[in-house]
Amino acid sequence: MALILGIETSCDETAAAVVRDGYEVLSSSVASQIAKHAAHGGVVPELAAREHLTALTPVLDGALSEANVTLGDIDAIAVTQGPGLIPALLVGLSFAKGLALGHGIPYVGVNHFIGHIYGAFLDEANSALADPASYPLLALVVSGGHTSLMLIDSRGKATALGGTIDDAAGEALDKGAKLLGLGYPGGPVMQRTAEGGDPHRFEFPRPLTGGAGKPLAPENRWNFSFSGIKTALLYHVKHHAGEDGALPAELLKDTVASYQEAVVDVLTRKTLAAAKEFGAKTIVVAGGVACNSVLRERFEALTPSGVRLRLAARKYCTDNAAMIGGLGFHYWKKGNFSSPDIDSYARLPQITQVPFLD
Ligand code: KG4
Ligand code: ZN
Secondary structure, eight states: EEEEEEEEEESSSEEEEEEEEETEEEEEEEOHHHHHHHHTTTTTTTHHHHHHHHHEEEEEEHHHHHHOGGGGGGEEEEEEESOOOOOHHHHHHHHHHHHHHEEEEEEEEEEEEHHHGGGGTTTTTGGGGOOOOSSSSSHHHHHHHHOEEEEEEEEBBEEEEBSSSOOHHHHHHHHHHHTTTSSSHHHHHHHHTTSSSOSSSSSSOTTTTTTTTTOOOGGGGGGGOOOHHHHHHHHHHHHHOOTTTOHHHHHHHHHHHHHHHHHHHHHHHHHHHHHHHHHEEEEESSSGGGHHHHHHHHHHHHTTTEEEEEEEOOHHHHHOOOHHHHHHHHHHHHOOOOTTOOOOOSSSSOBOOOTTTT
């Protein structure tokens, strides 16, 4: 039995969680800074760092007391090392190092991206991860920072099939919402605004799907591109704008529904094509955008029988520390801990092996 304390500060959520044996989430405490960043229309890294600094101690205390444990009961600390915003990551990493050093607890820096995939398997005693029939497993991680497809085999060998060549899908929703004056973060507000709208009234581009008479270059087969959708929205608004420069209210719902549809259509189509191509037995959809109801329903409707679909629970889609603490268990099991001098990293490194299967 092992209790792992997870700590997450890669973006605008300060989170701590206590996870038993890699799956049982005893507590998951998240303090969102959304209100602080909303005034700026997006995340300001320095502001995020300062907010993490003040939020970390109460969030940690909350997670420990909710789990009814003390630091003395913790077997290891897992902390997000990257990718993410460096100033934000540094606060969590330094905090974790201090806790580890001060209390004599081993600690390990873990990868946030793999954490998102792992989050789809929390709360489950007999994890589907341990079942050889789950592989090959295809994961779509779709968030404000990532839109990537990763193929994982039963021994944990990982192949990054592709990712976004410009904006992430969440970023496209956030920037689209900003352009329409809907506020931040864009994903949830776009989803709400789109409700009841006609998703087929306007045709937004579906980049890198091989449509519109443009053949798809082989190197982009599993890549994504979302900046063109955002530019198309800009022209759409210019074209339909009233005298005040804004979109008439009558068009807003259908515009947002059509925009969201373009994002959902690209994500599902490319993921399902990759699943077919590589004979995936499981499709995992994780990351903040995986909260989106239209995306979830589309995957549910289109995933072929014979392929298991795992949509991460909504509470584990957006940034949280339970996914970090759960993943940390697998390092604890092998005694793989980090040295005190590790540094945070901003970009996704090349991943060839996931740590929860080898
Ligand atoms: O995973 P996450 O919390 O942070 C990153 O690692 O980036 O994802 C945040 C992203 C934001 O872009 C936000 O707009 C999007 O997830 N998001 C959504 C929804 N809820 C959050 N996108 C679409 N629909 C939602 N319901
Ligand atoms: Zn994330």
